[in-house]
Amino acid sequence: MIRYLKIVITGLLLVLICTSGCIIFAENSTELKPVSAEQINRMDAALYPLTYLITKDMEHACSLVGKTARELDGVPTDDPAVELALMKLRRDIPFSFEAGLFDKNDTLIASTEDRGKTMEIGVGKATHHYTEEELKAAGPACIVSGYSTLFHGDKGFTFTTAVYDAQGNYNGTLRVGIDTWSLFSGINQFLRNEYGYTLWVTQNDGVVIYDQDTTEIGRNLITDELYQTSSLQDTVQTICEDQSGNASYLFYDVTWVDLSQINVVWDTVYPGYGMEWRIVLTDNVPAKTETETTTTPTTEELKSFVEKAYVYAQTHTKEEALHAFNDKNGEFINGELYIFAYSMEGDVLSIPYQPGLIGVNRWIREDPNGIKIQQRMIARAQQGGGYVNYMTANPEHQYAQEFKLSYVMPVDDTWFIGAGIYVQENPLSQNHYVTWTKRQDLTYQVRNMQYLAKTEGIPAVVAMINDPSSDLQIEGLYPFSVTENGIHLADALNPELAGTNQLGMTNSLGMSIVREVISLAQAGGGWMYGLLEIPPANEEQYVLIYVEPIDAATYAGSLIILG
């Protein structure tokens, strides 16, 4: 008996040894393949113009900050010129969040926005402290902070420069928060569509400040568990140490299961004093498959699918419902349809094909055009439910970014459910994209209306919207202004709407664009898609809208027609 036992144990040990050997062999079996000089040259040719462009953008933004600081030297905080200078600065840097003036103790004394308690004048504190010596050492350049959480929870970095009093003594700082997503996502879209490459950007300390996958932003490439593969660590080390170069490493593909070889070239941008960014161009963009999916459900089928889940959620406990929604083999999976669930704060409650995301907060998740996906869904759910649009990766098409139509419903005031379908006929699903310069133009135009409303009054802005030849106009953009009660003050696309209440105007999906615009403006502003009748044919087309408040009761927006 003991002899048989020994044989069995020995056999088991042998199997274990062999198996572990196989595993080790399998791990090491994926060897890096050499990359041709031609491929490196092609990648470099796509990268270098972009690093030049980003450098110029940063230099220009920093020079605007410096110029504004000199205008504010010796100006009392209560002088109206301060507010105007800050508004103008924010307008002229379209990828900025807000601009603020701080005293020597880092306390906020003037700002372009007061969205919440953290931005209260006299109370809010700067997120980074710099000594007078550091500010002097920067000279005419701005100090660029590391990537961090800024005021009102936005994430990005700040430009900082010193401000002096009338006698030339150091008197505080001027700071501008920069939206790194806004800065890089348009460039990334350009790269993807024109060259088939993609971009990530890291500080030279390893902190990722941009990646098309938002879950990677803010992580440290050197210390984060996600990146602890030997080939990647070697590459990260090289990227952090060398200002430019090329390398290859193994990393997860879009499935986050299999490893694949990724080839990169990188270059350095110096955005200001104290910071180096490595702009890394990769070739891991899978070609979009042409294979068509099974028949796409109709919008009515989509709605019915969500309503079925709604009834289930109302007739079961929350735990039972979420368990059912997360079951990949359950009744709430039907072809491409599945039920997702989120809290009203953006926490993932159900997502059957990405269980690793459960519990993750996706409040600030943005699509390539800046639409804050979860925030738009929540806004729609709080209207009792309905359709919402955004772009996201389609697993059926090699995770290419495609236009999605989702239907959401609130289960109660604390959580909501939804499901979505990809809209193949939408131009954004067919390699059409909005260039970052156009998006910057939209932001500039809306912020210009804010500035002009302050300097010349809202009636003057209304007149400029109505005048196709006014200085406000930018080709291809359609500015508008609406009140908190839904009255169209002016509309460049549909001038006849001026003076009418459009709260009740709905599109074929039952969406009230004006109610959504007001809701978005009241939340501080931002981006959204809309489906609108476009004159003269009055056929519905998708548009990209940017909106911001002019004051507490009036909002300014502008749109571009997609396609």
Next chain:
Amino acid sequence: MVISLVITVILILVASLGGLLFGASYILDQSLSDPDVLVHPSLSGNDIVVTIYEGRRLSELMQLSLEIEGYAPVVKDVPSGAKEIVYSSVAVQITGTRNVGVRGIFTDGSVKLLKVLVLKFT
């Protein structure tokens, strides 16, 4: 003596008010956790659409009363087999956030609260 009397009266009033509020919310929770008919209101432009799903007293449902905070209730008949009742133009000029309730009026004359939701009109 007078002070302690005043304090006692205040305590009694606070306790009564607390009990009343607790009782009200308890009744609300009881009625909504297992409604006689499952309904859901949603905003579409200036209309509110109340969708009727299922419920043990669905066949007895005669009317639905839509109640928007700050506005008079609007009662509409529920035709047999109706899947949704559209309250046209009830949200004209309504903005901001308001409580919205839906009550069911049944064939036996009973009135039951079926749904309460906070709707964000803008």
